[in-house]
Amino acid sequence: MKKIFKIYLFILLFSLIFVSGQEVKGENKGQSQKINISPWAVSDLNDAGFYGIYPLDKIKAKADYKRIADKEDLDTLYKFTKEKLGALGISVKNENFIFKDFSRKEILSSINFLLNADDSFSQKIFFGSKKDDYLMVKIPLEEAISLYTRATRIRINESGKAAKAFFYEATKDGSKAYLLGSIHLGTNEMYPLKDEILKAFNESEILYFEIDLTDPDLQNFYDQEMFYKDEGSLKKDLGDDLYRRLEESLKKLNLNIKNLDKVRPWAIYSTLSMDHENKYGKALGVERYFLFLSEREGKEVGELENAQMQSKLFTRLSTETYKELIKNILDELDKNSYKNINRGLYLMQKAWIQNDLKNFNNLIGTEASNEADNEYNKSITDGRDEYMAKKIDEILREKKGRTIFVVIGAAHVAPENSVRRFLEDMGYNVSEK
Incomplete structure (x- = not known):
């Protein structure tokens, strides 16, 4: 072959149809409430999973994305974003960022630090209040993911690497x-x-x-x-030898197909x-x-x-x-x-x-x-x-x-x-x- x-x-x-996937479901009418997330953040979170900066295996049922981000969350975002951009040849800082107070201002600083950018870049991704009493508040996880997602999208497109x-x-x-x-x-x-x-x-x-x-x-x-709708069977159509060989291969591949003879x-x-x-x-x-x-x-x-x-x-x-x-x-x-x-x-x-x-x-x-x-x-x-x-x-x-x-x-x-x-x-x- x-x-x-x-x-x-x-x-x-x-x-x-048959390969399982995980998309983020928000609070829209008609959608099952699988996770706790604000509607405005759903697209960014889904993009984060597709980009690989917040891996899909971390997007679990009943996860709470409105909670305050913790150090593990932020380290994950920083690490995978750095790897994503670095793999595309986009200049990023080699050093890790040390998260301390988990505030909105600190997350914006971490992005600027990673991208070797100044505060003007933050204006492209941050749409909230610029007042200190807002910026110094600890950031919800959904906001942190959204900011890193927007930064990744913009920087990759600006670099012509999308x-x-x-x-x-x-x-x-x-x-x-x-x-x-x-x-x-x-x-x-x-x-x-x-x-x-x-x-x-x-x-x-x-x-x-x-x-x-x-x-x-x-x-x-x-x-x-x-599936066969009549008395037909896979074993009959393939013959004993090929059917037996198929069974052995499926076992090696860890594929357990129910009612194999009727497929x-x-x-x-x-x-x-x-x-x-x-x-x-x-x-x-x-x-x-x-x-x-x-x-x-x-x-x-x-x-x-x-x-x-x-x-x-x-x-x-x-x-x-x-x-x-x-x-x-x-x-x-x-x-x-x-x-x-x-x-x-x-x-x-x-x-x-x-x-x-x-x-x-x-x-x-x-x-x-x-x-x-x-x-x-x-x-x-x-x-x-x-x-x-x-x-x-x-x-x-x-x-x-x-x-x-x-x-x-x-x-x-x-x-x-x-x-x-x-x-x-x-x-x-x-x-x-």
Whole structure:
């Protein structure tokens, strides 16, 4: 299996629906109250988790973010922010800051100290009173996280080190579609996004994904599609030897799949395609990030395809093809574990961050070394770019002057012969942003 990491581009179903993620929930109506946090701080706290300056594993259910920050909190923020900026080559102080009184003024001083900045930088991130009786009060944790998050976002964007991604604008007859090519499985290194992307999102009326991830019936639909509805069984389809080998591999991977014999081959293959313990496969994908933003801002969410269409991409392949695919990936895992797959995902993420179209397209354009992989790749890509382009055109023609924001897999945006080319053929002016 020559370039098996390529399949990471197409496992939207599992990466978005079955990979667990943690987003911060605030006090908005309709949201469960999982943590104690002010509504104004929710976005900054969520960004802190995506950036990696306040790790998601610290964002726990029923955490109290209105409490006064303690030394451990502030040391964590300082440490991870320093590491984040330093890894990007942004100048920071090598020395640690010694927190003493935990006041708002001290937190602002610690940020200026870390960034080698003066008080003018504080004005970009601090919107409270400048009076001493306010500044000298001990700071709530949510405020401290927000200040460090804002400082990180601003300094990374000012340094030109924010993720550039594959981002385009398509315009025609006064209507506009922003096209963002996504990486479905993300990591902290992919954030923050450059400011232009977030400004375009804020400008847009509706957010479109490949499938509507807010659909409450989506999970149930795939739960049903994953399992045989008749007397069929995985063991019968794979044969005793391959089934036994699969069981052994799942145990080694610490994947306990209930009712394994009733799980369809396509779901098994998708599960094996991801390293569930790999840092490059965290639930920090671009769709999750914008889904959170849409929920916070009450932005409407739509879809270019639908769950039924995407499920057919996987289910239309023959049992014999999936037997070969499962055998191939088990061979790869026995030989290299997830080394090559993870390396491929890392390279795609890096190309995405740097807007390196050449390297990205080289990665996804490599032919597989066997017929089953080529058949799989063809099944889940053929015709979709043209369909999505026509759908975007249809949406924009419904209402003149409309602006929409579209988040779809990078493989549908980055190549020249992709959604953007089909839009150009329909008379749109498509430009890179």
